[in-house]
Amino acid sequence: MKKTLKKKVEKKKIKEDEKKIVETKVIENGIERISTGIEGLDEIIEGGYPKNSVILVSGGPGTGKTLFCLQYLYNGAKNGEFGIYLTFEEEPKDLKDAAKRVGIDLEATNKVKIIKIENIVDVPQIIKILEEEIKKNDAKRLVIDSISSLEILASTFPSVGLDVSPIKLKEGYVITPQKEAIIRKFLYNLVKYLRSLKVTTILTSEAQNEKYSRSGVIEFIADGVIKLSAEAVGNVLERNLFVVKMRKTKIEGGSYRISIEKGGIRIVER
Numbered sequence: 001m002k003k004t005l006k007k008k009v010e011k012k013k014i015k016e017d018e019k020k021i022v023e024t025k026v027i028e029n030g031i032e033r034i035s036t037g038i039e040g041l042d043e044i045i046e047g048g049y050p051k052n053s054v055i056l057v058s059g060g061p062g063t064g065k066t067l068f069c070l071q072y073l074y075n076g077a078k079n080g081e082f083g084i085y086l087t088f089e090e091e092p093k094d095l096k097d098a099a100k101r102v103g104i105d106l107e108a109t110n111k112v113k114i115i116k117i118e119n120i121v122d123v124p125q126i127i128k129i130l131e132e133e134i135k136k137n138d139a140k141r142l143v144i145d146s147i148s149s150l151e152i153l154a155s156t157f158p159s160v161g162l163d164v165s166p167i168k169l170k171e172g173y174v175i176t177p178q179k180e181a182i183i184r185k186f187l188y189n190l191v192k193y194l195r196s197l198k199v200t201t202i203l204t205s206e207a208q209n210e211k212y213s214r215s216g217v218i219e220f221i222a223d224g225v226i227k228l229s230a231e232a233v234g235n236v237l238e239r240n241l242f243v244v245k246m247r248k249t250k251i252e253g254g255s256y257r258i259s260i261e262k263g264g265i266r267i268v269e270r
């Protein structure tokens with residue numbers, strides 16, 4: 001009798017684990033979806049980000065971009081998917097501590113690797129590290145925080161082919177490539193390359209005036225754009241999330257109120 005009971009409990013546990021894994025593989029209208037890790041967000045975008053897509057999370061300072069990304073990796077890690085976080089500005093320890101403060105224990109999952117790019121100014125070298133780490137760990141989720149940092153590096157170093165020197169066509173005819181056109185090409189190739197790595201990526205960027213990024217280009221190239229904002233209303237800080245675009249997805253439109261508390265970012269109300 002006792003034995004049967006034990007068996008039943010074990011069976012149930014396996015089922016629960018299976019369910020968890022299935023949950024990250026939601027297929028809606030034939031498109032495999034990757035859960036966002038933000039409570040309430042999957043429901044707005046047909047179950048999650050389309051697999052292998054590149055999503056831009058844009059917002060002003062302190063709007064929660066980093067936390068949004070850490071939650072994304074944590075959600076995957078809990079379900080067995082390895083995640084890589086590429087940072088240019090913050091120390092891995094600080095990121096882990098910040099996440100822990102809201103109850104996100106990245107270390108406990110053993111499936112999130114934070115890589116800080118320091119003293120590396122060569123974009124191809126960064127890409128090489130990224131590709132090696134993705135392959136080595138069979139990573140499914142990737143975060144680049146921020147794409148602005150990579151863009152600045154790319155525009156400073158000619159090794160990525162960002163050559164703005166004039167092109168001589170024939171005697172008397174010269175065209176000078178515009179820096180913006182070159183950045184566009186770099187970002188276009190980068191996004192295409194990220195998709196080829198079979199990971200689902202979140203890029204962060206700083207929103208500026210009407211633009212969602214520094215150069216105003218990546219928002220047109222990325223498959224999805226999510227805008228985070230924070231505004232003081234009286235002495236209350238109102239935080240909002242707006243899905244600007246999501247290819248292959250019907251968006252339950254509008255701006256949603258979000259909160260940051262224990263458990264991280266979650267959608268509170270519309």
Ligand SMILES: Nc1ncnc2c1ncn2[C@@H]1O[C@H](COP(=O)(O)OP(=O)(O)OP(=O)(O)O)[C@@H](O)[C@H]1O
Nearest residue numbers: 060061062063064065066067068101102260261262
């Ligand atoms: N426990 C908490 N309760 C409430 N708010 C919190 C808590 N922990 C962090 N926050 C808030 O969450 C925000 C986290 O910001 P995060 O670092 O993710 O933003 P960011 O957009 O990446 O900022 P930056 O522009 O500096 O990169 C901070 O503004 C902070 O005030």
Ligand SMILES: [Mg+2]
Nearest residue numbers: 065066067145
């Ligand atoms: Mg940040």
